Amino acid sequence: MNIIHSTKFRKSSARWKFAAATAVLVALATAGCSSSSAGTTPGSAPTFASGTTMARLAKAGTMTVGIKFDAPGFSEKTLDGSYQGMDIEITNMVAKALGIPDNKIQYTETISANREPFIEQGKVDFVAASYGIEPDRQKVVTFAGPYITTTQNMLVAKGNPEHIDTWADVQGKRVCAITGSSNFQDVTANAPTATQVGLATDADCAQALKNKQVDLVAGSVGSMSGYVHKEPDAYSLSPLVYGSEPIGIGVKKGDIKFCQFIDTTIQKAYSDGQFQKSWNKTLKTTTGIAPQKPNFIPCA
């Protein structure tokens, strides 16, 4: 071992020691900063009973929410990457009540096939994805809300040329709806001779209606009236209305406290007008429906 080598070694080990010491100091300083800033947050830092989901989320300072990326008015991801819709507005209300800033909310896309598994596995903290409350879903998910009750409507060509006014008129016609949607069960039950066509989105169905490939489109009132709103010269709504589906927020089965917390948050927002403001910004713009007073079901 020659002297030059050992000198270099000493110098480099000194450099490493200096670097390590600096790193430790920086870490301590920033740790000190963050804990002190939590204590001096201006405004009320909400506190919750320990062991509740609210306490866990408030402490974590972030939450993961399952939404739809393509349900205009409810929850959609826009072309520039931002999220908008009534479900997003409600998510923001809940986040505010928990003391979580808007930019700390993580959005995950949930579709029919993964909604319930994601809630059960805790991959999302709750689901706000124009989520219909149905008995078989209530077996595995606890629902907060509902905050809107939607009906299912039929979109027809302008002026309703085929005079589709009742289920009897639907017999033998070609009905379009989203692939796999529950509308098909209703059609099978009420108009068994109708031809059922499943397309990817409501937009495709509306296009097929324009192309005269189908005679009517069955879907939720939100979507259907949205098309009449956008193109009143091409579409009309049939007087046939069916199904009443309450739309709520899904949380882990049995998490009653969190469910009640969400209900209280929505109720408060309704009392101080924030709920109606959010509604007018989202659902009213896309569908023309006026704000409805929330009619909560008991958390179970």
Added chain:
Amino acid sequence: MLQILSALASGFLQTLLLVALTFVIGLPLGVLVAIMRVSPVGVLRGVGTVYVNVFRNIPLPVLMFFSVLVLPQLGVDTSFFVLALASLVVYWGAFFCETVRSGINSVDLGQVEAARSVGLSSGQTLIRIVLPQALRSTVPPLIGIVIQIVRASAVAGAFGVTELYASMNGVIQHNADKVILILFLTGVFYLVITIPSGLLLGRIEKKAVFAR
């Protein structure tokens, strides 16, 4: 439970029909285009090349969207099944063409030289000497393509054909408490198509293999 199985079964039959028809129509189409691509006639070669390069590079959902929702605007009036099938046939025809063409290219040049020296025309050489040998060597890649067709058929579910994937989605909507079971059953149904096809083509391959 019975309702779930019957819904999945009817979707299964649609998928089977789509896959079978795509194969039965697409393979001859692919052979035809491959013949065009190796023919001495320049125009045919050009058309074949354009066809393959265009349809291999457009994603299938885009092609199907055009076929199912745009063609009717241009006056094509037929069922959703036929429109979806048309896009599948045209898309997979390009892949079949390339597979067959690589088979043709793998036939030893000596075969062609011998055929021409015996007096066969280029058309006769192709049909009687080259193609039978070429098709034998394309059987292994065909298995892979058939499996891809089965998976690609799920796209048709979003375009008016209630095949297996679309049926699965419909069943899940009203059986949210049985999601895992339904996904498992759907997987089984897909395997019922892919495994026997693989075995069948494997049998054909064994019969067709020859010493090189």
